[in-house]
Amino acid sequence: xxxxxTIFLMxxxxxxxxRYLTQEMGKIGLAGLAPSHGDVIANLFxxxxxSMSQLxxxxxxxxxxxxxxxxxxxxxxxxxxxxxxxDSRVTIVSLTDxxxxxxxxFQAISRDLYDIEYQGVTDEERKTLQCLLAKINxxx
Amino acid sequence: xxxxxTIFLMxxxxxxxxRYLTQEMGKIGLAGLAPSHGDVIANLFxxxxxSMSQLxxxxxxxxxxxxxxxxxxxxxxxxxxxxxxxDSRVTIVSLTDxxxxxxxxFQAISRDLYDIEYQGVTDEERKTLQCLLAKINxxx
DNA sequence: ACTAAATGCTTTGATATCAAAGCATAATTC
DNA sequence: GAATTATGCTTTGATATCAAAGCATTTAGT
Numbered sequence: 466x467x468x469x470x471t472i473f474l475m476x477x478x479x480x481x482x483x484r485y486l487t488q489e490m491g492k493i494g495l496a497g498l499a500p501s502h503g504d505v506i507a508n509l510f511x512x513x514x515x516s517m518s519q520l521x522x523x524x525x526x527x528x529x530x531x532x533x534x535x536x537x538x539x540x541x542x543x544x545x546x547x548x549x550x551x552d553s554r555v556t557i558v559s560l561t562d563x564x565x566x567x568x569x570x571f572q573a574i575s576r577d578l579y580d581i582e583y584q585g586v587t588d589e590e591r592k593t594l595q596c597l598l599a600k601i602n603x604x605x
Numbered sequence: 606x607x608x609x610x611t612i613f614l615m616x617x618x619x620x621x622x623x624r625y626l627t628q629e630m631g632k633i634g635l636a637g638l639a640p641s642h643g644d645v646i647a648n649l650f651x652x653x654x655x656s657m658s659q660l661x662x663x664x665x666x667x668x669x670x671x672x673x674x675x676x677x678x679x680x681x682x683x684x685x686x687x688x689x690x691x692d693s694r695v696t697i698v699s700l701t702d703x704x705x706x707x708x709x710x711f712q713a714i715s716r717d718l719y720d721i722e723y724q725g726v727t728d729e730e731r732k733t734l735q736c737l738l739a740k741i742n743x744x745x
Numbered sequence: 746a747c748t749a750a751a752t753g754c755t756t757t758g759a760t761a762t763c764a765a766a767g768c769a770t771a772a773t774t775c
Numbered sequence: 776g777a778a779t780t781a782t783g784c785t786t787t788g789a790t791a792t793c794a795a796a797g798c799a800t801t802t803a804g805t
Binding site: 637639641642666667669670673674692693694 | 790791792793794795799800801
Binding site for chain 2: 470471478480482525585586590591599601602
């Protein structure tokens with residue numbers, strides 16, 4: 466029968482987090498965008514410039530999905546793209562000024578999310594959780 | 606910045622599980638169906654008969670999504686529906702014989718999934734994980 | 746009893762997502 | 776160096792999903 470419901474719980478937590486992120490993104494001018502759009506932006510904070518395929522690997526989404534995500538972000542004015550000079554197949558994505566301006570808001574949202582997550586959870590437990598999830602993730 | 610990546614890991618594990626479930630469902634005659642369809646069926650193993658709205662609560666999906674899920678399962682011949690006699694608004698869903706025949710396969714898939722998840726994880730750790738996830742889930 | 750509110754479900758429209766196929770361009774092989 | 780294979784990306788088509796609106800029917804309020 467059912468051994469436990471950990472997989473189920475991870476799914477639920479994941480969905481609730483996404484709901485929360487979507488809601489908070491709406492408050493900082495990103496209404497109508499999904500968590501994955503946020504993932505794109507977050508990776509641009511980290512790497513400044515990144516190709517479509519690197520983005521695809523970084524956010525674990527199909528290349529065709531990344532095309533759609535970046536198109537939307539471009540249309541909204543948060544990112545821009547240019548062709549790579551060395552390899553004309555490659556498209557390189559970067560933040561516009563209005564994209565860069567989001568960074569502090571992203572940090573705040575991220576902090577808030579983890580505050581919610583870890584209410585009543587000790588640092589010790591947090592580390593244990595982190596370890597266990599990393600191990601389970603590598604089991605698949 | 607980023608405090609940890611537990612939320613991210615839960616999302617990844619959840620997606621990988623879903624990928625696995627979809628694949629295994631394909632092997633038992635459920636190709637083209639999603640994990641949520643499996644959730645509907647699993648709840649019917651548990652309750653035999655259940656209304657659309659109860660199903661909606663049980664699988665945490667919008668009522669309109671449940672309508673679509675059940676329609677597809679009906680079309681494939683795994684479930685059937687009837688009107689409740691007491692309240693004609695209510696639709697009650699139940700398994701057909703070919704739906705019931707899936708139960709042992711579901712048990713096997715569920716077992717296999719947990720075997721994968723818990724490779725190299727002790728019973729103690731499993732309990733800890735279960736506890737922490739339950740707490741975090743209730744934090745949202 | 747009649748109206749208003751609530752409940753159960755479905756339809757419609759929008760969207761993120763993936764898979765498959767297509768189209769370039771680059772790299773490799775012969 | 777021409778042909779094949781690989782790589783990077785996009786287009787197209789299908790689907791699960793939700794939100795909003797709609798339609799019944801049941802319940803509550805007066």
